Amino acid sequence: MPDGTLIADSIETLMDGIGRRAKAAARRLAGATTDEKNAALFAMASAVEARAPDILAANSDDLARARDAGMAASFLDRLTLDADRVAAIAQALRDVATLPDPVGAVMDRWTRPNGLEIARVRTPLGVIGVIYESRPNVTADAGALCLKAGNAVILRGGSDSLASSAAIHGALQEGLRQAGLPEDAIQLVPVPDRAAVGEMLKGLSGAVDVIVPRGGKSLVARVQREARVPVFAHLEGLCHLYIDRAADLAMARDIAVNAKMRRTGICGSAETLLVDRAVAGTHLRPVLEALAAAGCEVRGTDEVRALYPAAVPAGEEDFRTEYLDAIISVALVDGVEGAIAHIARYSSHHTEAIVTADAATAERFLNGIDSAILLHNASTQFADGGEFGFGGEIGIATGKMHARGPVGVEQLTSFNYRVRGTGQFRP
């Protein structure tokens, strides 16, 4: 594997070759049986376990370089592998093997008056490009999900985790080999050059069908801005929780604390709390006190601070900010219509939740908001492919095309129509 950086011309040549090989592998994978794909996934898991010492040694090298470069503790944590994390990578590969194979599933089937039988059948998408940052486990997770859906994948991990990713990638290729599937089904860009990302975003001469960025906002923003192929992504998860006049107070409090504080750094954590003015007198303070007791900084409008003086003043910018931290912005609104209006203005179209005992109000909220996931009487932290029963996800998408919400193996497929006749021709 080349180790240093290459000049731009060589990168283009390198990446075009990767694209061509991925496309060839995708054709073979489209015809792979469920047994072949699962055999590869189980063999990958065994290879990851067998190669654990090599993987950990490579990770030590990455970590040493990152420490020398003065990277932050949170970065080093994301980069770090240990025996437990390697075991979890192997287990995740086995978990993907146990998922139903989406390819070949009949999505719809109907018969026309002329006797033609039409079926809409899931097919692989083709070639998926995954661009991620420092977490080495994404190499295995993304590779496995793409393979299960019959796709070839081109992985471009962060330069800081290249040795770790390459070691894991070696185990994946061993699994593919053992199952008789092409090694090019899962390729890892072997150089750290940023120009490789640019080539992927251009689509590698039509070889790449979709790009999935996994990482921070600046990576996603670059991908969304520059990609000439479709992208499955969310730029941010500015999720709202609305407590309606008909909300049970205890339920509202429990959901608010969970939606914000269970994990503050994930895209499904609530960033803004909206409370119905009609129950501000009864519901606002207990909910905010529970959030504060859980360690959350509360930022409120003047109205909120009048009822809960401990709140920090919230400015317009707070309602546009995805804190990804133990901070929440709070505003009062006029019932569900006020909540819908606020969310239409500030939402990132990811996930929003309402707490109410009024079924009609809940339906109005669920029908009136254009976000990927809408919840009634449940925490925003359920915005997750695993929690949806998808058995894993490669990310969450906020675009309205093809995949929206959690992107699992089914969302990594396309479909076509199979029409069966008995000699029909069109009059």
Add this chain to the structure above:
Amino acid sequence: MPDGTLIADSIETLMDGIGRRAKAAARRLAGATTDEKNAALFAMASAVEARAPDILAANSDDLARARDAGMAASFLDRLTLDADRVAAIAQALRDVATLPDPVGAVMDRWTRPNGLEIARVRTPLGVIGVIYESRPNVTADAGALCLKAGNAVILRGGSDSLASSAAIHGALQEGLRQAGLPEDAIQLVPVPDRAAVGEMLKGLSGAVDVIVPRGGKSLVARVQREARVPVFAHLEGLCHLYIDRAADLAMARDIAVNAKMRRTGICGSAETLLVDRAVAGTHLRPVLEALAAAGCEVRGTDEVRALYPAAVPAGEEDFRTEYLDAIISVALVDGVEGAIAHIARYSSHHTEAIVTADAATAERFLNGIDSAILLHNASTQFADGGEFGFGGEIGIATGKMHARGPVGVEQLTSFNYRVRGTGQFRP
């Protein structure tokens, strides 16, 4: 309405305003009831009938200008309206009203072990841009399909049909008004400048969710090349018909003649005939004689010409050509695998058909080819939303994302997830 051309700066301002108004209308339409949308469609149909004299007068003006400009007879035919065609436009609007409303339909529904009920529900896509050429009826057809799916639409018709389209558009707006829906739900770009297309392809500051080009190859190619938003389209329909060794000869002959000759100018017409070498001696000549008798020029490889000397020599380029005319290219292949290999090399991923009595061979063909529509023992000319039972189509897509194959009202929708709980929070 401005009549002349505008400078580029004004076009940008004009189009941005159209985009903003479309987005505002889309928000209102997303909450429109089925009754409101259908009332608008019926009122539009009545308005088209009531305004038929104005529409025909505007069309006469367009035709006079086109004749003065020396346009071809086929162009003039596409542009021409008469009383029957106006009546057909009104009927098409009523037909769309009778289609089921896709918005709000539950696509999937399941319950998680923790009691969360998850439903995947169809929602409008948002704002659709339709760019078309000289057929004025597209104004009504595209406007109606987008409205039924709860979308706002921005129509950009050919400059040669602007007066006709504007007259029809006036009737559509009258229908929207009568139903209490915003007139901005269906906007027509009121100027002929090509720069307006460029602005639409850039997405009008994020207002446009998808572009649908309706027209010839050069229009579609420009849209696919320049669009910064998703496109539903096919560049060409280079459709294949494969006659297998297990084909019934009479069925093969009837399907071949229909697939090529029923209408030669549509995207679903067959352009290449592949015949299994194993039955070349029995099947080739009768099929080609039937095609020739129907008025088709047959172009064949040397092998084909040895068995059917009347064939014109076919070069490599013939197998890459969508004739859209009474011409067919013919080659021999080694069974279904040979057909799959030929199609993988030359196909435009639109529609391919096999004639065979062997079920296993048919399944291999249907599973082995990456095209939007695959048919067994049926004519390629069934590649049509109406024939699929979609009740109309805005086009046929060959991309693998979101919509593939015929694009009807269902394909003009997105979806989101509605999660109903009883106070669940995530452990």
